[in-house]
Amino acid sequence: MPIKFPSFRPRRDAYPADLWTKCPSCSEMLFNRQLQKSLRVCPNCGHHFRMSAAERLALLLDPGSFEERDANLQSLDPLGFVDQKPYPDRLTAAQLATGLRDAAVWGFGRIEGERIAVCVMDFGFMGGSMGSVVGEKVARAAEAALAERLPLVVVSASGGARMQEGTLALMQLAKTLAAIERLRAARIPYISVLTDPTTGGVYASFAAVGDVNLAEPNALIGFAGARVSAGTIAAELPPGFQRAEFLFRHGFVDRVVPRAALRKELALLLRYLRPPALVTEATEEEGAAALGLPAFRPLSFISELADRVLADGRSDEEEGTEPTPAGATARPAGATTPASATSTVPATDPPPVAPSRPAETTAPAKATEPANSNGPALPPDQAAVWERVQLARHLRRPRTLELVDQLADEWLELHGDRLFGDDEAVVAGLARIDGRRVVVVGHQKGADTEENIRRNFGMPHPEGYRKAIRCFELAERFGLPVLTIVDTPGAYPGPAAEERGVAEAIARAIAAMTRLRTPIVTVIAGEGGSGGALAIAAGDVVLALENAVYSVISPEGCASILWRTADRAPEAAVAMRMTAAEQLELGVVDAVIEEPPGGAHLDHAETARRLRPTILAHLDALAALPAEELVERRYRRYRGMGAFTEAAAEPVAPGRPSLAERIRGLIEAGRQSLAAPGRVFTGRPGGRQDDETSG
């Protein structure tokens, strides 16, 4: 099939300088034109080269059928993130290189005549990493599929969540899963195509949960990057670890499909999996009722949604007040390594959780020492943030069981996921707090080395998340509210966790929370480490203890990728704005609860005493809401997370104008869009209480 794509600009596809490509698998020198003709599959060994979004769409869709939507969505820089270079510069460079505004393209198209909503990712754009724009496009594609009763096909190629957007990138997991979950409820088919690579937060969200999951041969698919697993876990990796065939063998992929057969297979699947579109009135109403939506009115649904999002954007004035001391200091100087961190797979990996690190944190005396205690003292801004990270990791910090012990009058722990085992890194049970019956689910680290080994340093395996899901559903069935308590460095990145589908378990847990018809209050009590934290943190209300931290990747992981050394973790901690107070500013957290002087580890009873009234007030307020409203509010909470704008101008100019002209054009486009306050989306539109008044 000729690779030709008329409706939007592909990357510069002429490489006159290099006519040949060396196959990384068999080392054969391949003539580029021949490689294009063979769908970028090595004719010698079958190695599947990566494809751009345009090439992928041309491969899968009927010629000329693609209608792109939202081409001009563009990321903002909500964190003021700077490593070797400012995030906006990275975006500009990626835009110039790919001709895309961000790492995903969505629209409508046809496969053998069958109309679908389709979203494809482009690894060439910052490693296909998912920030606000990618999350938004996946969510919009899913919402359009729902509104128009069309099957959804998403082709993933991504290293994971985008570090430069911090927890707002992490929140895209919940945003996309919430939208996909509505498709499931309405019986709209969703086919996930996993290509090389699909890792981290993308695999741990929408990519893992297709009605049917297809994968290209030998594609790297996994939660943690293979290098992370190999480097941090002292275990031999099984053969073919994290490859499509490995996933297939362990039951997480339906079919491994060679590229040449992909379009045919999709067409075949689409003929079986049909939306119940407009078959009968009854079906329609049933579907709408399941979603808690008014009767099916696709256009009004979309326009209401747009109104809501637009109306909830912050005003210019608020925008101006946003920069904080922390934001100002989030610009470390003197970083010189010209590493293009996010253009490689590990760049967007989930937190590489080193088992050696918890051992370091077992020394309470280290709590307030800087990471580089042998080196020079940290600058004050870094020292302040790093002290909080150390407090969040303090060995004596109250965990779920310690807090429940103080909060509850009664506690009955429940065990097991009914599938594999009982994960002691996650505890769950029934509690009575001030006369209210509550299901509690939380992470549990150990208070000493022995207990830490038993509880795997609070790093759950998949069975921990499946136990959580089981208890969420138990709560829903018996009308009990849920209290979740978060304190984990991240999900366990080892081979056993991958084999049993840790990413899938995380995705299912987040998805379950987005649809749960009972109140959920979440407390970030210690470390909120990436997807492994969010898996039990997608609550209606998210509270944080004063010294808790929340981030898309561990500061050590972030520093290893961006500065090539974990020693610069304090810098990364500042750049990611991971403290509770900063998360409050970003709208990821709703309230911060002050800790006793010196930190929660010094007085568990007082910490619980300070938490109790806020938890109870929120539980009571949420309990008063009808279930439909509760679920709709929660949907809107995560649906609105992100910071992006709709650029007015056309995508990046073609080859003609000079580089300088193109950069000038981009800057101008950014300025124009920023000047229009109504079009700037940032943070979460509206809070729990104020979204009525803002709309």
Ligand SMILES: [Zn+2]
């Ligand atoms: Zn080859």
